[in-house]
Amino acid sequence: MTVAAWLALVVFLGAYTLIATEKVHRVAAALGGAGVMLLIHATGAEAAFFSPSTGIDWNVIFLLLGMMVIVGVLKQTGVFEYLAIWAAKRARGRPFRLMVLLVVITALASALLDNVTTVLLVAPVTFLVCERLASPVAPFLIAEAMASNIGGTATLVGDPPNIIIASRGGLTFNDFLIHLAPLIVVLLAVFIGLCRVMFRKTFRYDPDRAAEIMALNEREAIADRRLLWQSLVVLAVVLAAFVLHPVLHYEPSVVAILGAGTLVAVTKVTAEDAIREVEWPTLVFFAGLFVMVGALVETGVIAQVSRAAVEATQGRLELATIGLLWVSGVLSAVVDNIPYVATMSPIVADLVHANGGDKVLWWALALGADLGGNATAVGAAANVVVLGIAARNRVPISFWQFTKYGLVVTSVTIALCVPYLWLRYLV
Template identity: 80%
Template sequence: MTAIAAVMIFVVSYGLIATERVHRTAAALGGAGLMLLIHATGGRSAFFSEHSGIDWNVVFLLLGMMVIVGVLRQTGVFEYVAIWAAKRAMGRPFRLMVMLVVITACASALLDNVTTVLLIAPVTLLVCDRLSLPVAPYLIAEVMASNIGGTATLIGDPPNIIIASRAGLTFNDFLVHLAPLIVVIMVVFVGLCRWLFRPAFVYDPVRAAEIMRLNEREAIRDRPLLRQSLAVLVVVIAGFVLHPVLHYEPAVVALLGAGLLVAATRVTVEESLRDVEWATLVFFMGLFVMVGALVETGVIDSLSRAAASATEGRLGLTAMVLLGASAVISAFVDNIPYVATMSPIVADLVQAGGPDHQVLWWALALGADLGGNATAVGASANVVVLGIAERNGTRISFWEFTGYGLVVTAVTVALCAPYLWLRYLM
């Protein structure tokens, strides 16, 4: 009975998160509270268990990176980069889009994609207004680029952080296994942008001349802080890359970097914490408690056995089904709770199958991350960008986003299948 009640609580909470009937943090916290109330999990399991409790590595990694990015925001460096890109594009609309999506993808590989679009989107609004360009195609292209670019690294997309923590994967693992494919996908995506958004590429020479007169250096508000912040960011990224040598977890590296940045600069504690998305962190905590309750009650174990039985232990079939199903499901629900739910199942399949079953983690990551581009609710960054656009007088409808997103998702996920098959399953 407890297992059935736990499943019902999870399904209802998940439905509230997916439909946004209530705030996702409230839904996750409510679900977590009910799981504790019916004893589907307990305090010790929820807060201290490595397998069925809150994954503090994920929470503190996000916290540390949010603090670092919040300090970087105060320097004006992101505005500088966007204006620089517009000038290098000579005001040409397609060149501008290429520059912005490449910058967004690269930034999302080093920062989480929600933070990246929060920083890039307002500047895009400014540049498009100066060039008299429709802003919706640029924002849609950028958020899709952020989801694609974020797939390449451990810290680029929250689902990757969950996968890395559950699977014991390092920053370098993601670089070696996913980054080469993401480079190819980005090249294809740029070509898709030329075709999908071609009506938006109308050149206005007068407006272009105006953008060329902007001085990007004026966007930098605090040069000493910029130098300090970039130095710390480089050290943090180096710490991620050198994990096999240093043996510091990514969460420890991020917290050390955040602490060093706050201690060594004039930034106050209040300023450094101002941009931390506390609601997101609490959402993760509630979600981990709910998923942990399914682990504790044996639901996850039953699902993993059923999944293995359905594919009859055939690795290739399992990987392809996982890739496709993850893409489809992540198109309609936020990929964060989906991956949090699926990761224990995949962990059981990998443990039962051996080292060659590691491909299942890459299938899950690619399907969930790239599937998030299909609709407006597929990834957190999508929802954030649509909100920014609406607050600035540009409404991007669900179906406008989906019309582009389904094409991009179909093409990018299709590219993943032969990559996984040829590299891991031949």
């Protein structure tokens, strides 16, 4: 590697260490790392702010901003209180049943929406229902973030890396459903079992609290019915536009901003109230992280590491598939899986061509990159958003609190992918 590549790697590892150890605030670490990358010319203004492959992903930033505004308006209607009471009553006040319900809802929603939008919608409900049941909220939020990443793996639109893979590999929405959705159903069931073990101390049933919940009328929680209907119509149009992206060709970020602007324009909600719920520290953290990872791409660090791993398995499809699965899982736990997949996809395309067009390598890349995002607190966008929401609500989740569970979930789910890929495609 070049001197610039080594320097970029040292800066990234230093910033990542600060984030992981929480010696300084993660926003300060990300911004500081980004600043140093620019200072040592590992990246420049053009590459950091305007390049689609090595710069800040403004689509992600504005998607988050738009959806945060919509969620902020929805919060004023009382609909999240309604959903919290409804969910708690369906679970009959039992915390584990509630977690299963929220995990399944999150995973299914993430298969149709992007996983970040899903956690933005589910998190407010989680805070309210856990408060009602006097249950710690952190385990529920962690489980939902992981469920969103697992569920999003099942479809083309569920996780951004899948869109990149579909474009490079010529894959359709139905291809993802046929090849990945059956496995994701199994992984989700296994994940629920892991939640029962990992968070077992959380599931303390309080009969008195449960009786209070069952006596509540969720309809009384709605504070503004007119605003609720206006918000739901806008949200429905936004979600429909997400699903119809292959037909409409509007980026999710454009749809989210249009939806947020429309909602503020047609309702009595003021601009100040609309942006009050925006997680500005989370957006800034993402910007810094994108610049740092972009510098690794710009200096060739990610490409060199990926190429070395692929070259070691050339000519052996079985080894290439399983190796790509695990390497993708490990690297996606450390760097954002979007630039990783963007870097790896040309290499995988060449490998697929060299192996007679066998598409198992695309599925290995998708599974490794998507599921690997669960391993650490910064491995996937949904994880970062959940940590930001938790901090805003004064229930901070530390890097290692998330990661100690994430490493278990990622190891188990990726390990289960090995026999699936082997038996379905390689034997």
